[in-house]
Amino acid sequence: MDIAVVGAGIAGVLIAREVARRDPGSSVVVVERDAVATGASRRSAGLHFPRGTTRRVRRMTSYSQDYYRALRKQMPRLPIYDRDMYLVAGLESEAHLCEVHLPEAGLAAVDPLALRVAGSPVVPPAGSGVWSAAGCQYADVPALTRALARELRPDTGFLEGVRVTAVVPGTSAVTLRTGTGDTLTAGQVVLAPGPWLRDPAWHGLVEPLGARAKKIVALHIEQAPEPDAPVVVFHDEDAFLLPLPHAGHWLFSYTCREWDVDPDELRAGVLPRDLAEAREVLGRYAPELAARCVSGRVFCDAYSSTKEPQIRPLDPEGRVVFAGAANGSGYRLAPAVAAETADLLGLLGGPANGRSTL
Ligand SMILES: Cc1cc2nc3c(=O)[nH]c(=O)nc-3n(C[C@H](O)[C@H](O)[C@H](O)COP(=O)(O)OP(=O)(O)OC[C@H]3O[C@@H](n4cnc5c(N)ncnc54)[C@H](O)[C@@H]3O)c2cc1C
Structure with missing residues (x-):
C-alpha cells in the first residue's frame, strides 16, 4: 500500500481525496476505529466564516472557501448551505x-x-x-464526510471498525498494527486522529507537537x-x-x-x-x-500552541505525517489541511497561487 490515512473524519477523508486526485494510480487505505465521521466531525457545528487570526489561517480559509464552493458545483446535493x-x-x-x-x-x-x-x-x-x-456557509459535516467517502470508494479502501494499535516508522516503510490482529505496511502514513492525540499507538510520536x-x-x-x-x-x-x-x-x-x-x-x-x-x-x-x-x-x-493547524512529519524519514489540530476550525480549514498534507507527502499537483484546483 502506498499511503494509509488513520482517522476517517472530515480531515482524513479530504486528505484521502486529495491524494487520490493528485496521484490516481496510488493505493490508499483509510483506517478508522469506529465508522466514517464518528469523531469530532460527527458533533461539528460545521460553520465556515471568512476569518483567520493569522496570515496563514486567512490563506487557508480563502483556499478552503474556494474549495467548498467548487465542490458544491461538482456535487450540488452536498449538505453545504450558504448563510x-x-x-x-x-x-x-x-x-x-x-x-x-x-x-x-x-x-x-x-x-x-x-x-x-x-x-x-x-x-x-x-x-x-x-x-x-x-x-459564510455551514455544513452537515457527518453527512458531507460520508458523502465524500462514498464517492472515494472503492478506489480508496476504507477499513471501518479497525483500530490502529501501533505505528512503527521504518527506513523504507511504516508498519501499522491493528486491533484485528493484522499488520499493514504503507510507504507513508498520515495520522488524522482529531482529538485522540494521546492514543498509545502514537502518543510518543505526537507528544512533541504540544497539541x-x-x-x-x-x-x-x-x-x-x-x-x-x-x-x-x-x-x-x-x-x-x-x-x-x-x-x-x-x-x-x-x-x-x-x-x-x-x-x-x-x-x-x-x-x-x-x-x-x-x-x-x-x-x-x-x-x-x-x-x-x-x-x-x-x-x-x-x-495547537500556535493557533494554526499542524501538518508535520513525525519521524526522521518523513514517512509519518500528522495533520490536524485546527483549533475548533477543522471543518472550515480541512481542504487546506488536506492540500498542505499532500504537499508534505511530496505529491505534485497542489494549488497554484493558493487557489483551489480540486
Ligand atoms: C461541538 C463542536 C462544534 C464544532 N463546530 C465547528 C464549526 O462550527 N466549524 C468548524 O470548522 N469546526 C468545528 N468544530 C471542529 C471540527 O468539527 C473538528 O476540527 C473536525 O471535525 C476534526 O476533524 P478530524 O477529521 O481532524 O477529526 P475527527 O472527526 O475526530 O476524526 C478522527 C477520527 O480518528 C479516529 N481514530 C482515533 N483513534 C484511532 C485509532 N487508534 N485507530 C483508527 N482510528 C482512530 C476516530 O474514531 C475519528 O473518527 C467543532 C467541533 C465540535 C466538537
Whole structure:
C-alpha cells in the first residue's frame, strides 16, 4: 500500500481525496476505529466564516472557501448551505475585525436594525456595532464526510471498525498494527486522529507537537429558525448563533475553556456549568433564547500552541505525517489541511497561487 490515512473524519477523508486526485494510480487505505465521521466531525457545528487570526489561517480559509464552493458545483446535493452573516462586537473592535476578515468578505458596518429585519432574535447591546460579511456557509459535516467517502470508494479502501494499535516508522516503510490482529505496511502514513492525540499507538510520536484537546460545547435551542435567518458571530466572545433550518433548531456555540480532556471520557453530556456559561454569554444578546438553552452537543477538538493547524512529519524519514489540530476550525480549514498534507507527502499537483484546483 502506498499511503494509509488513520482517522476517517472530515480531515482524513479530504486528505484521502486529495491524494487520490493528485496521484490516481496510488493505493490508499483509510483506517478508522469506529465508522466514517464518528469523531469530532460527527458533533461539528460545521460553520465556515471568512476569518483567520493569522496570515496563514486567512490563506487557508480563502483556499478552503474556494474549495467548498467548487465542490458544491461538482456535487450540488452536498449538505453545504450558504448563510448571511452578521458580526456583533464592541465599536472599538472594528480595526481588529477588518484585520482578521478576508478582503473578499467585504466587511461593512450596517444599521443594528438589519439583524431584526433579517430574522435574527439578537438585539445588540448599547456600545456595540453590527457588520455584515460575505462568504459564510455551514455544513452537515457527518453527512458531507460520508458523502465524500462514498464517492472515494472503492478506489480508496476504507477499513471501518479497525483500530490502529501501533505505528512503527521504518527506513523504507511504516508498519501499522491493528486491533484485528493484522499488520499493514504503507510507504507513508498520515495520522488524522482529531482529538485522540494521546492514543498509545502514537502518543510518543505526537507528544512533541504540544497539541492539546479542549472541550467544545454547543447548545441547542428548540425553536425553529426562519429558513433564511442569518448567522450572528459575537466576535469579542468568540461565540456564534447558528440557525439550523435543516435540523429544526438553533445552535449556540461559546468558548469553553476546559483543557486536556479525554475524548473517550466525555460521556456526561451537557453539565450545569456548561448551561450557565453559555446562558451568561447569550443572555447579553438574546435573553429569550438563552432561557431556552437546555440541551446540546459536547465533545472536544485538538488545538495547537500556535493557533494554526499542524501538518508535520513525525519521524526522521518523513514517512509519518500528522495533520490536524485546527483549533475548533477543522471543518472550515480541512481542504487546506488536506492540500498542505499532500504537499508534505511530496505529491505534485497542489494549488497554484493558493487557489483551489480540486
Ligand atoms: C461541538 C463542536 C462544534 C464544532 N463546530 C465547528 C464549526 O462550527 N466549524 C468548524 O470548522 N469546526 C468545528 N468544530 C471542529 C471540527 O468539527 C473538528 O476540527 C473536525 O471535525 C476534526 O476533524 P478530524 O477529521 O481532524 O477529526 P475527527 O472527526 O475526530 O476524526 C478522527 C477520527 O480518528 C479516529 N481514530 C482515533 N483513534 C484511532 C485509532 N487508534 N485507530 C483508527 N482510528 C482512530 C476516530 O474514531 C475519528 O473518527 C467543532 C467541533 C465540535 C466538537
